[in-house]
Amino acid sequence: MPETNQLIALKGTKEGLTLFINEKCSLEDAYVELEQKLIEDKPKGNDPIVPVIVQFGHRYVDEGEKHLIKNMIEKHNRFSVESFESRVVLKEEALRWKEESETTIVHRVIRSGQVLDVEGDVLLIGDVNPGGKIAATGNIYIMGKLHGVAHSGTNGDEDSFIAASYMEPSQLRIAHYISRAPDYETEGVYMECGVIDKEQDKIVIDHLNVLANKNRRIGTFERRMNHE
Amino acid sequence: MSKAIVVTSGKGGVGKTTTTANLGTALALMDKKVCLIDTDIGLRNLDVVMGLENRIIYDLVDVIEGRCRLNQALIRDKRFEFLSLLPAAQTSDKSAVTGEGMIEIINELKEDYDYIVIDCPAGIEQGFQSAVAGADAAIVVTTPEQSSVRDADRIIGLLENEAIERPQLVVNRIRSHMMDSGDMLDIDDIIQILSIDLLGIVVDDDEVIKASNRGTPVVLEPSKKSSIAYRNIARRILGESVPLQSLEQEKGILSKVKNFFRMN
Numbered sequence: 001m002p003e004t005n006q007l008i009a010l011k012g013t014k015e016g017l018t019l020f021i022n023e024k025c026s027l028e029d030a031y032v033e034l035e036q037k038l039i040e041d042k043p044k045g046n047d048p049i050v051p052v053i054v055q056f057g058h059r060y061v062d063e064g065e066k067h068l069i070k071n072m073i074e075k076h077n078r079f080s081v082e083s084f085e086s087r088v089v090l091k092e093e094a095l096r097w098k099e100e101s102e103t104t105i106v107h108r109v110i111r112s113g114q115v116l117d118v119e120g121d122v123l124l125i126g127d128v129n130p131g132g133k134i135a136a137t138g139n140i141y142i143m144g145k146l147h148g149v150a151h152s153g154t155n156g157d158e159d160s161f162i163a164a165s166y167m168e169p170s171q172l173r174i175a176h177y178i179s180r181a182p183d184y185e186t187e188g189v190y191m192e193c194g195v196i197d198k199e200q201d202k203i204v205i206d207h208l209n210v211l212a213n214k215n216r217r218i219g220t221f222e223r224r225m226n227h228e
Numbered sequence: 229m230s231k232a233i234v235v236t237s238g239k240g241g242v243g244k245t246t247t248t249a250n251l252g253t254a255l256a257l258m259d260k261k262v263c264l265i266d267t268d269i270g271l272r273n274l275d276v277v278m279g280l281e282n283r284i285i286y287d288l289v290d291v292i293e294g295r296c297r298l299n300q301a302l303i304r305d306k307r308f309e310f311l312s313l314l315p316a317a318q319t320s321d322k323s324a325v326t327g328e329g330m331i332e333i334i335n336e337l338k339e340d341y342d343y344i345v346i347d348c349p350a351g352i353e354q355g356f357q358s359a360v361a362g363a364d365a366a367i368v369v370t371t372p373e374q375s376s377v378r379d380a381d382r383i384i385g386l387l388e389n390e391a392i393e394r395p396q397l398v399v400n401r402i403r404s405h406m407m408d409s410g411d412m413l414d415i416d417d418i419i420q421i422l423s424i425d426l427l428g429i430v431v432d433d434d435e436v437i438k439a440s441n442r443g444t445p446v447v448l449e450p451s452k453k454s455s456i457a458y459r460n461i462a463r464r465i466l467g468e469s470v471p472l473q474s475l476e477q478e479k480g481i482l483s484k485v486k487n488f489f490r491m492n
Binding site for chain 1 (some may be wrong): 374378379381385386421423
């Protein structure tokens with residue numbers, strides 16, 4: 001069989017051992033050949049289990065099929081599936097990503113008792129008054145004064161942050177971390193941001209520069225892409 | 229074009245009723261036809277401040293429930309021909325007053341009056357909702373205290389959802405010596421937080437309480453500082469541009485002399 005007609009190819013790449021599944025053929029044909037390949041490659045003696053990345057190319061594979069392939073590969077105790085890679089995503093998923101990565105711009109004052117809850121990042125042009133709350137699944141940027149409560153990364157994104165022109169919050173929340181203002185009277189700070197300090201395991205307020213210094217991926221979209 | 233203005237605050241005891249009475253009276257002094265409505269059912273006291281308690285026969289709930297005509301319930305002020313009060317009920321069930329009922333009454337009053345000033349109950353429940361329902365504009369009253377400013381902020385947020393003009397602010401009960409010493413929020417702080425336009429400031433004045441107890445709004449005594457403040461508010465509502473009152477204490481002759489020498 002000529003090389004180009006192979007449906008399954010196992011290659012070493014810089015990411016590690018990658019199992020390419022031809023993106024044009026039917027999945028059934030690929031299964032047959034995969035099974036064959038795996039039987040040919042049956043472990044002799046006690047070879048270690050090798051992790052592989054399964055690359056689908058421009059083929060969309062749903063969770064059920066992924067599960068099937070994973071079982072098929074792993075049952076021979078030769079390989080373990082490290083991850084599935086594909087060059088395509090569902091439109092709905094892409095739209096969801098887009099929505100979550102978009103920055104919503106809001107011009108208003110969040111007053112006592114009001115809650116602004118946003119998917120993705122939020123840029124507020126206005127103040128958050130005491131008793132008001134702003135929340136986002138991504139980052140929070142406030143061009144104004146933050147006196148109330150701000151909660152970034154509401155879906156659990158610990159890399160998200162809260163930046164404000166003037167910070168005197170009653171509470172800052174990032175993912176599941178919560179910090180509150182001290183009981184003594186304090187002055188607010190200008191142009192600072194709240195981020196999670198992993199070493200101290202708490203939220204710290206620091207100069208805006210730390211965002212650049214830590215080389216954080218500020219865009220939510222990039223961050224999400226890397227998480228997938 | 230007549231206009232209905234609701235006076236509200238969220239928090240109780242900051243001076244809604246006093247402001248309503250004085251503002252209404254001040255507008256009447258300027259030859260406007262004014263009707264005051266007390267919507268604080270069960271806790272009426274606008275009639276007491278106006279000194280009209282003993283004239284009440286019918287009230288707001290009677291009108292809404294059709295027990296009398298609107299004109300029968302209106303009490304004409306003893307000092308002004310074109311100043312009337314529609315008193316609140318003292319006993320009836322408050323749920324009788326609905327937004328629709330208020331809109332109907334206000335539309336009827338607009339035919340005869342230039343200004344309808346509505347005294348709103350404290351709180352943000354139904355009483356507030358119906359008081360605001362028929363209004364074209366709102367005045368938010370606050371005192372220079374955190375709790376009062378917080379509630380005013382909440383109320384402004386709720387007013388923003390209503391189809392009325394941007395609310396305007398009256399800061400009441402100012403004690404200038406406490407503001408100077410930093411023990412009280414100063415006016416700039418309050419405006420910065422609430423971010424609405426300032427309509428007027430009223431100093432804390434014993435005369436206001438004395439006048440309320442007498443049943444003659446303080447605005448009728450032209451020499452008092454608080455009286456001038458309320459008149460200024462009324463003038464601003466009529467579209468005049470009036471500078472804010474200075475908060476400085478009246479200086480004695482001695483300090484005036486001192487100042488004179490310092491200037492040279």
